[in-house]
Amino acid sequence: MAYRKVVLEGDEILRKHSRKVEAFDEKLHILLDDMAQTMYRYEGVGLAAVQVGVLKRAIVIDTGDGLIELINPEIVASSGVQEGNEGCLSCPGEYGIVKRPNFVTVKAQDRYGNWFEKSGSELLARAFCHEIDHLDGKIFKDLATDLYRQEEKPKRKFSLKVKKE
Ligand code: ZN
Numbered sequence: 001m002a003y004r005k006v007v008l009e010g011d012e013i014l015r016k017h018s019r020k021v022e023a024f025d026e027k028l029h030i031l032l033d034d035m036a037q038t039m040y041r042y043e044g045v046g047l048a049a050v051q052v053g054v055l056k057r058a059i060v061i062d063t064g065d066g067l068i069e070l071i072n073p074e075i076v077a078s079s080g081v082q083e084g085n086e087g088c089l090s091c092p093g094e095y096g097i098v099k100r101p102n103f104v105t106v107k108a109q110d111r112y113g114n115w116f117e118k119s120g121s122e123l124l125a126r127a128f129c130h131e132i133d134h135l136d137g138k139i140f141k142d143l144a145t146d147l148y149r150q151e152e153k154p155k156r157k158f159s160l161k162v163k164k165e
């Protein structure tokens with residue numbers, strides 16, 4: 001395993017659509033392992049393959065309850081609304097207030113190609129939406145109603161901690 005360089009906002013690749021994963025092979029497994037290592041190194045809660053420069057529909061998420069790998073993920077159900085802080089490893093030091101569904105179910109394949117469904121609320125629901133957006137060339141700043149730099153954080157009434165169930 002090796003961590004990879006995170007692509008930063010401004011790089012054109014972040015605006016491209018990622019391609020469906022067809023081969024569930026060693027190359028994909030190495031990519032997923034590297035993505036997880038990269039996410040943990042930078043203390044993110046999620047990372048999409050495009051953020052390490054690979055246009056494949058693969059994401060990793062860990063909101064504190066263990067690693068989740070989603071290949072070719074699609075949102076199949078969502079409900080409720082949450083509004084809260086969001087950041088991105090591709091936009092270091094920047095945060096924004098983004099509205100997301102509070103409950104999301106995704107359908108995805110695992111690293112071997114098996115389909116499964118996973119549901120999440122609050123931070124996990126937010127992470128599903130944020131990472132799947134990356135696969136379609138979108139970043140959180142496109143949706144944010146308020147953007148601010150890390151230095152401004154203490155002055156803000158919103159806390160960066162998203163409460164979990
Ligand atoms: Zn992101």
